[in-house]
Structure formats: structure tokens, C-alpha cells
Amino acid sequence: xxxxxxxxxxxxxxxxxxxxxxxxxxxxxxxxxxxxxxxxxxxxxxxxxxxxxxxxxxxxxxxxxxxxxxxxxxxxxxxxxxxxxxxxxxxxxxxxxxxxxxxxxxxxxxxxxxxxxxxxxxxxxxxxxxxxxxxxxxxxxx
Amino acid sequence: xxxxxxxxxxxxxxxxxxxxxxxxxxxxxxxxxxxxxxxxxxxxxxxxxxxxxxxxxxxxxxxxxxxxxxxxxxxxxxxxxxxxxxxxxxxxxxxxxxxxxxxxxxxxxxxxxxxxxxxxxxxxxxxxxxxxxxxxxxxxxx
Amino acid sequence: xxxxxxxxxxxxxxxxxxxxxxxxxxxxxxxxxxxxxxxxxxxxxxxxxxxxxxxxxxxxxxxxxxxxxxxxxxxxxxxxxxxxxxxxxxxxxxxxxxxxxxxxxxxxxxxxxxxxxxxxxxxxxxxxxxxxxxxxxxxxxx
Amino acid sequence: xxxxxxxxxxxxxxxxxxxxxxxxxxxxxxxxxxxxxxxxxxxxxxxxxxxxxxxxxxxxxxxxxxxxxxxxxxxxxxxxxxxxxxxxxxxxxxxxxxxxxxxxxxxxxxxxxxxxxxxxxxxxxxxxxxxxxxxxxxxxxx
Numbered sequence: 001x002x003x004x005x006x007x008x009x010x011x012x013x014x015x016x017x018x019x020x021x022x023x024x025x026x027x028x029x030x031x032x033x034x035x036x037x038x039x040x041x042x043x044x045x046x047x048x049x050x051x052x053x054x055x056x057x058x059x060x061x062x063x064x065x066x067x068x069x070x071x072x073x074x075x076x077x078x079x080x081x082x083x084x085x086x087x088x089x090x091x092x093x094x095x096x097x098x099x100x101x102x103x104x105x106x107x108x109x110x111x112x113x114x115x116x117x118x119x120x121x122x123x124x125x126x127x128x129x130x131x132x133x134x135x136x137x138x139x140x141x142x
Numbered sequence: 143x144x145x146x147x148x149x150x151x152x153x154x155x156x157x158x159x160x161x162x163x164x165x166x167x168x169x170x171x172x173x174x175x176x177x178x179x180x181x182x183x184x185x186x187x188x189x190x191x192x193x194x195x196x197x198x199x200x201x202x203x204x205x206x207x208x209x210x211x212x213x214x215x216x217x218x219x220x221x222x223x224x225x226x227x228x229x230x231x232x233x234x235x236x237x238x239x240x241x242x243x244x245x246x247x248x249x250x251x252x253x254x255x256x257x258x259x260x261x262x263x264x265x266x267x268x269x270x271x272x273x274x275x276x277x278x279x280x281x282x283x284x
Numbered sequence: 285x286x287x288x289x290x291x292x293x294x295x296x297x298x299x300x301x302x303x304x305x306x307x308x309x310x311x312x313x314x315x316x317x318x319x320x321x322x323x324x325x326x327x328x329x330x331x332x333x334x335x336x337x338x339x340x341x342x343x344x345x346x347x348x349x350x351x352x353x354x355x356x357x358x359x360x361x362x363x364x365x366x367x368x369x370x371x372x373x374x375x376x377x378x379x380x381x382x383x384x385x386x387x388x389x390x391x392x393x394x395x396x397x398x399x400x401x402x403x404x405x406x407x408x409x410x411x412x413x414x415x416x417x418x419x420x421x422x423x424x425x426x
Numbered sequence: 427x428x429x430x431x432x433x434x435x436x437x438x439x440x441x442x443x444x445x446x447x448x449x450x451x452x453x454x455x456x457x458x459x460x461x462x463x464x465x466x467x468x469x470x471x472x473x474x475x476x477x478x479x480x481x482x483x484x485x486x487x488x489x490x491x492x493x494x495x496x497x498x499x500x501x502x503x504x505x506x507x508x509x510x511x512x513x514x515x516x517x518x519x520x521x522x523x524x525x526x527x528x529x530x531x532x533x534x535x536x537x538x539x540x541x542x543x544x545x546x547x548x549x550x551x552x553x554x555x556x557x558x559x560x561x562x563x564x565x566x567x568x
């Protein structure tokens with residue numbers, strides 16, 4: 001996939017750097033390239049739901065936001081992306097010390113981009129796929 | 143819809159009281175009854191994404207969690223619910239001082255319950271539907 | 285909701301009249317107005333899946349197409365709509381002599397329109413909600 | 427993925443052989459193995475929607491049914507699967523002489539199985555991904 005913006009890396013980095021909620025939750029940018037992005041989260045008790053599992057909202061926030069940064073690597077310098085809708089399957093009870101997410105553009109488009117995000121829970125030396133999301137984003141002009 | 147648990151209110155209240163992430167984000171239980179639940183959030187800058195809008199992850203967390211409490215009003219005393227999947231449409235750019243969410247069970251079931259959640263943004267004296275989610279939850283025995 | 289096209293009824297009728305697959309399956313337009321559409325299907329054995337239930341594909345086709353006609357009531361004379369994505373919950377095993385569908389625009393938009401479709405199965409004198417879909421459509425210019 | 431049923435192939439074949447709607451639409455089983463299934467459809471005018479494209483309902487039927495057969499390869503001899511919900515992104519206007527679908531189980535489970543289906547349109551010597559679906563199925567006992 002070909003970036004339209006020579007400075008695509010810094011634009012996608014800003015998607016993380018300037019998003020207060022993502023900073024507040026503790027989700028950090030790990031790496032990115034044309035059409036993909038990876039993020040990471042050190043899990044603590046404040047990320048739990050009522051039964052000691054990582055809240056679906058944490059996983060959804062990570063899946064959505066990382067998808068947004070992946071889509072942002074492919075837009076022009078004067079454009080940005082906004083989530084239109086997403087769906088997420090919580091495949092397993094999510095537990096562990098760390099979550100990582102990899103988002104990959106499935107279909108770039110002039111108006112709409114579709115991205116898939118996979119969320120993994122890391123517990124000791126094991127890694128398990130805990131959620132998979134499909135995110136539709138719209139490209140807008142500033 | 144008929145609660146199976148005479149003490150359904152306190153069970154559904156615990157879904158909020160014991161969920162660290164929802165407490166951390168600032169989402170509060172507002173009201174509940176058999177098959178429905180309402181919640182509220184005082185929006186501040188920490189809930190924003192990179193363009194000054196309320197993050198889709200905040201809306202998704204609220205929609206999912208309020209749906210969980212709505213489903214929890216219908217389970218037995220020794221049961222609990224877990225989100226299997228959800229999908230959410232972000233209908234408008236979400237801005238305002240307050241979000242409210244109303245979740246309503248669409249179809250209760252022995253194994254699976256389907257709930258719809260509507261998220262409203264309140265700005266001055268206006269209220270707008272900003273997101274709608276459909277949440278599928280599984281009933282499990284403790 | 286306000287039609288942009290004085291002749292919106294005939295445009296939405298064409299969505300049914302010119303769709304070969306929908307004609308082949310036997311889905312008929314029942315009624316329509318600004319932002320909504322209803323359709324009906326006389327169920328026969330050819331609509332079944334392997335266990336004698338009405339196939340999810342029949343319900344999905346009906347939900348998607350009726351949503352398309354509902355969205356088409358709100359576009360301009362030189363525009364048309366195309367489904368971008370949809371999600372459907374199959375709420376109950378679908379059986380009966382007739383299916384009906386009501387699609388209602390939840391959020392009209394310049395580029396994207398979100399429509400909700402409910403599918404009901406009719407058996408003798410009973411009517412049950414068997415599926416609910418949320419459909420996102422894009423408006424395109426001819 | 428390990429089949430629980432030594433005769434898993436014939437059970438999954440029956441998912442196609444006994445589904446009247448899928449036969450009527452013209453979707454044929456191509457191949458299958460543990461946790462996956464492929465199908466094919468010779469496209470004709472009767473599969474079109476109002477603008478000469480292959481109807482989303484055709485693609486959805488194919489994605490859902492092929493997912494069902496993929497899930498059926500993993501159940502026990504006295505079990506069967508039923509679609510609980512699915513979501514599908516229509517990634518491109520679908521045109522061509524043939525559709526093929528590959529469904530792959532993403533997460534098998536005792537109660538719920540999640541399957542991903544990809545639908546490809548074949549035009550002359552080109553093949554394009556036109557739709558991707560995520561299907562949640564429940565395992566039931568006969």
C-alpha cells in the first residue's frame with residue numbers, strides 16, 4: 001500500500017500523541033508502516049471489568065484507535081479519518097499483563113477505508129488472540 | 143420482561159460498582175429496571191480523541207457496559223453475563239458536556255441475550271443520538 | 285424526514301422493480317414513505333436451510349434490500365445508494381408462511397445513511413421478530 | 427484444528443446438500459477440511475441488484491452458509507450449528523462471472539464458534555476480494 005503523504009509517519013503518530021483518552025487509558029504506539037499500526041498497553045487493575053477480566057471497552061478502544069492510525073498512514077497531508085462504525089468479537093476471556101494490537105488496512109478507499117484489528121493478551125510467556133475487530137473509517141478534508 | 147432474580151437490582155448495580163475501568167472512565171449508573179439500564183458520563187478533555195471529539199472508545203465502553211447491566215437484570219442469582227460481540231455505528235461527531243446511554247434488551251435468551259444501546263450527547267440544551275450499538279452477551283453460571 | 289426528490293416514490297420503487305435477485309427470491313415491496321420501506325415474502329421450501337428453517341441469507345437479503353429502498357427515498361433524483369456494510373442478529377429460529385420487513389432510516393447523511401431493518405416471521409396468527417439488522421449505505425451520483 | 431467427528435466431511439457436505447435456498451441460488455460446495463470450507467457460484471443476471479452488480483444478499487448468503495459448513499466440520503456427530511449473527515463489509519462493487527468464498531474458523535468453541543468468510547469476484551483472469559464477513563454460530567445438540 002502506497003502512502004499519499006511523504007510525511008505519513010508523523011501524521012499517524014499524532015493520532016496517538018494528541019488523543020487524550022488513549023493516553024489516559026495507557027495505550028501506546030508501538031510501530032507503524034504504510035497501511036498498518038501496532039500498539040501496546042501495560043494492563044493494571046483499573047482496566048478490569050467486574051469479574052477481573054480486561055474490559056471489552058479497553059479492547060474496543062485499542063482496536064478502534066490503532067485502526068485509525070493504520071488508516072491515517074494512507075491519507076493525504078490535509079486529510080484525517082473518523083470511525084464510522086466497528087464490530088468486535090471478544091473471542092476469549094481477556095487476562096494478562098499486557099495487551100498488544102495489530103491493525104491492518106484490508107481495503108483502502110477514497111472515501112471509506114476498512115481496517116482489521118487483532119488484540120492479543122500476553123500472560124507470562126503466552127500470547128492469545130482475545131479480540132478481532134473490523135473498523136470502517138471515513139476520510140475527511142481539514 | 144420478567145426478572146428471574148428477586149434481587150436483580152443489586153446484581154445489576156454491582157456490574158457498575160465493581161467495574162474498575164468504567165469507574166475510571168467516569169461512567170455512572172443512572173437508573174435501571176427489568177431489561178433496561180441507563181448511565182451517564184460528565185465529559186472532560188480526557189475523553190477526547192485527537193480532533194476534540196469524544197473518543198469512539200468512550201462511547202463503545204458506555205454502550206457495552208450499560209448493555210451488560212441491562213442483560214444482568216434478567217439473569218438468575220448465580221449467573222453473570224459476558225459480552226460475546228458488539229457492533230456500534232458512530233452516527234455523528236460526538237461533542238458536549240455529558241453523554242447518556244440507554245440500553246434495552248431486544249431479545250432475552252437462556253444462553254444469549256441481545257441488547258441495543260443508544261448513546262446521546264448533551265450540549266447546552268440539546269440532546270443528539272451520537273451512537274447506536276447492538277451487543278450480544280452470553281449467560282454463564284458462577 | 286424530508287425527501288430531496290419530489291419523485292422519491294418511483295425511485296424507491298425501482299430499487300425493487302429492477303433488482304433481479306430480489307425478484308427471484310420472491311421479496312415484494314409492500315409500502316414506503318420518506319425514510320422507511322416495508323416488504324413481504326411468501327415463504328416456501330426453497331427458502332429453507334438444511335434444518336427446515338428460513339435461511340439467514342433470505343432474511344439478510346430482505347433486511348439489506350428493504351434498507352436500500354428506505355435510504356433511496358431520501359436521495360436526490362440523480363443519486364443512488366449502495367450498501368457499504370451491514371450486521372444482522374438472527375434472534376430466533378425463523379419459521380412460518382410469511383416474512384415481513386420494516387426498514388427505517390436511523391440517521392440520514394450526505395455521504396452515509398444508517399438504516400435499521402426488522403424482519404418478522406408470521407406463523408398462523410402469530411408474528412415474531414426473527415432478525416434485526418443495521419445497514420450502512422453510501423450515496424453515489426449517477 | 428481437530429475434528430470431533432470422524433465423519434466430519436459428510437456432515438459438512440450435508441450442510442450444502444440439504445439447504446434448499448443455497449441450491450436455489452446456485453452456490454456449490456467446492457472443498458472443505460477441518461475448520462474451513464470453500465464454495466463457488468456461477469453468476470448470472472438473476473444474481474444482480476438494480477445497478478447490474480451482484481446483490482449484497484447473494485454475497486451474504488454465500489459468506490454465511492460457507493461459514494456454517496466450516497463450523498460444522500468441528501462439531502460432534504449429534505450436533506449442528508446455527509448462525510447467531512454476522513456482519514459483512516461490501517468492499518467493492520461486485521461484478522464478474524464467478525464468485526468464490528473461503529470460510530475459515532477463527533475461534534472454535536464449545537458453545538460459540540467465530541468464522542471469517544472472504545468472498546472473491548472473478549472477472550476474466552482477475553480475482554478481487556469483494557466482501558469479508560465475520561459470522562458467530564452456536565452449536566446445538568440434535
